[in-house]
Amino acid sequence: MxxxxxxxxxxxxxxxxxxxxxxxxxxxxxxxxxxxxxxxxxxxxxxxxxxxxxxxxxxxxxxxxxxxxxxxxxxxxxxxxxxxxxxxxxxxxxxxxxxxxxxxxxxxxxxxxxxxxxxxxxxxxxxxxxxxxxxxxxxxxxxxxxxxxxxxxxxxxxxxxxxxxxxNLVHPLSKYVNSFQYFIIQNYKKVKTVEELAQLGGYTLSTFRRIFNNVFHEPVYEWMLARRKEGIWDDLNNSECSISEICYKYGFESLPHFSNFCKKSFGASPRNLRRQDIS
Missing domain, CATH: 2.60.120.10 (Jelly Rolls)
Structure with a gap:
């Protein structure tokens, strides 16, 4: 050697x-x-x-x-x-x-x-x-x-x-996890980006991502994207909002952009998704 x-x-x-x-x-x-x-x-x-x-x-x-x-x-x-x-x-x-x-x-x-x-x-x-x-x-x-x-x-x-x-060690750790989860659930719909959510909580972006991954066990962007998809799917199938209202509710700049997102995420346009039988 x-x-x-x-x-x-x-x-x-x-x-x-x-x-x-x-x-x-x-x-x-x-x-x-x-x-x-x-x-x-x-x-x-x-x-x-x-x-x-x-x-x-x-x-x-x-x-x-x-x-x-x-x-x-x-x-x-x-x-x-x-x-x-x-x-x-x-x-x-x-x-x-x-x-x-x-x-x-x-x-x-x-x-x-x-x-x-x-x-x-x-x-x-x-x-x-x-x-x-x-x-x-x-x-x-x-x-x-x-x-x-x-x-x-x-x-x-x-x-x-x-x-x-x-x-003295366990309860503060658990309490913080619960309060952080509550903050996320209460506020994620109010923002459009991970950066805005971190800023709302008073965190630097790197710190926020690290904490989120520790609490939710997945990256914050992927979690927010999944919640966004769930909300769009629910609104298209269960609400009386127009497609334009849903488009702008979720922060899309235009209907074509929204349509492309739905096709990529769900395999169909918003109009065709609305016609689907969710059962």
Whole structure:
């Protein structure tokens, strides 16, 4: 086998290198992160110092050394470093920290806390975090290593923390998913494009697409296109609206454009579709 010179080998350019979802950060006293929507689910482990955090769950909460909190994707989050702070962030999209059975059990059987309070970093978790810092120096990390560290974190949280403790993490995740779904169902008919829907929710386009795919398990454009087709089919067969009214209701610029869309989507013109027996 050819030898590899360790002096010139750069893991950051390896094909297996991926953006590091577990990062080690040091903040100076007075560092302020203004309120903004979280683009991913975020667990903040405070290793040293004190941070004043502000969100719906943790309104004006002083996060102290040896504590951690979760902020769900899409939630508003603000922080101010009261002292010099050392943190470890764990960012994720899918709630990989729990098996489906545990997640659903906590959702159904364990009530959410009346007041959200930071969880303590127990010795087993502290050992994991201290050991992880070594791997968090670069912008990227080996995909295989990251997968192992995620599994180890999932084991530590699942094994050493109670269902009640984990309800501090599970319920915010589930609540956000439900509220995001409600927002989509209530507003997708009001817009014509994915860009307009993202803007209506206050998201960047890339963030909105990522969140949508996580919640609905399909790309937002394909989902909106399917709903558009369903609405057109229903209006053509079950409403008294004219073809022109349906055309402009769904944002088509002209009847020929609308007709071409129907032929491509349903195999027939709007007029012929209206004549079809839907039974």
């Amino acid at each position: 050819p030898s590899i010179c360790q002096g010139t080998w750069d893991c950051q350019i390896c094909p297996k290198a991926v953006s590091n979802a577990i990062t080690h950060v040091i903040y100076r006293r007075g560092f302020h992160k203004p309120a903004q929507k979280c683009e991913e689910n975020l667990i903040l482990f405070l290793m040293k110092g004190e941070i004043l955090v502000n969100s719906k769950e943790y309104a004006g909460t002083m996060l102290k050394e040896g504590e951690f909190i979760l902020q769900a994707i899409g939630s508003m989050f603000e922080m101010l470093a009261m002292t010099e702070c050392e943190c470890i962030y764990y960012r994720f999209i899918q709630p990989e920290l729990f098996c489906d059975f545990r997640f659903n059990h906590i959702m159904k059987e364990v009530s959410p806390p009346l007041i959200y309070t930071p969880l303590k970093i127990i010795p087993e978790l502290q050992y994991f975090l201290n050991g992880s810092i070594t791997y968090l120096k670069g912008d990227k990390v080996c995909r295989d290593l990251l997968s192992l560290k995620r599994k180890e974190l999932a084991f530590v949280l699942g094994y050493y923390y109670s269902d009640y403790d984990l309800s």
